[in-house]
Amino acid sequence: MVSKTHTRPGDIPLLAVRAFVAVGRQGSFTRAGAALGVTQGAVSRHVATLEAFAGTRLFIRRGATSDFTPAGMQLYEALKDAMSTIEITMQLLVQKASQHDRLKVRTSMPSFAMTVVVPSLGAYSAKHGVQIDLITSLAPPQPSDDFDVLITRDLSLAGTESWELAREELVCVGSPSLVAAHHSRAKSAWPMVAARSRPEMLAVWAIAAGIPSDQLHVEATYDHLFLAVSAAIGGTGFLVTPKLLVLDQLRAGNLQLADEAGVSSGASYVAYVNSHSAHTQAAREFCRWLKGLLRERLSTK
Secondary structure, X not given: OOOOOOOOHHHOOHHHHHHHHHHHHHOOHHHXXXXXXXXXXXXXXXXXHHHHHHOOOXXXXXXXXXXXXXXXHHHHHXXXXXXXXXXXXXXXXHHHHOHHHEEXXXXXOHHHHHHHHHXXXXXXXXXXXXXXXXXXXXXXXXXXXXXOEEEXXXXXXXXXXXXXXXXXXXXXXXXXXXXXXXXXXXXXXXXXXXXXXXXHHXXXXXXXXXXXXXXXXXXXXXXXXXHHHHHHHOOOOEEEEEHHHHHHHHHHOOOEEEEEEEEEEEEEEEEEEOOOOOOHHHHHHHHHHHHHHXXXXXXXX
């Protein structure tokens, strides 16, 4: 029987709590010690301290392994997620204190970021030794906002260095079966899908195709472009979208061009280097890399 030690709330043995959670994660006192960088004996002492604090056994030792008692399992379930949150938060604080190897990239284009930028960040970090923290926000940036690079097509950052990454071209795409079924029909009869985040794209395409907007047949509307792309792949309807967002799907054969003629939206993707950034050279390198990435994607057949 473990005797209960009476302590004030401020006396909660936090080191013992950390050791206890480590044993729960690792399944043994020895492996917990290795994970924490301390000896197995130190872990045992920490757990004994916590058991004295709780007034009950928390583990049953069975050779090299350790199993929870009912009280231990209850405590572990209550603590494990909280401990993970503390560890992640502390890692982020440490990373923020050494931002020379990290960049905060903000974008107002979540679909573009998810489709084009994010899949390539691992290769960028491996080559350049810089980790990218990607933030999405549709709000205009404020002087006090913390970021190094802004990627956008509809916002601006006055008085700072900018890079034109690519000019936006719109294309109309559909699933192969839908394109085959409607290739001989008038475009005004095509079933369309649209995205609320970019409602103007369908109108730009319709004007270029000579279709009165009141003759368009919109079958479904989605909040974001990436949802509309998924609907187009599934055959719900044709989608007018930036070409950059569907290049991989076109090359994989999941989508086909329903109309060979691309249409300029009149907009460009632009990257701004925040004048308040402490890492302007790394920010420039990222912008240069992103411009090259988009150029390569658009030129690859």
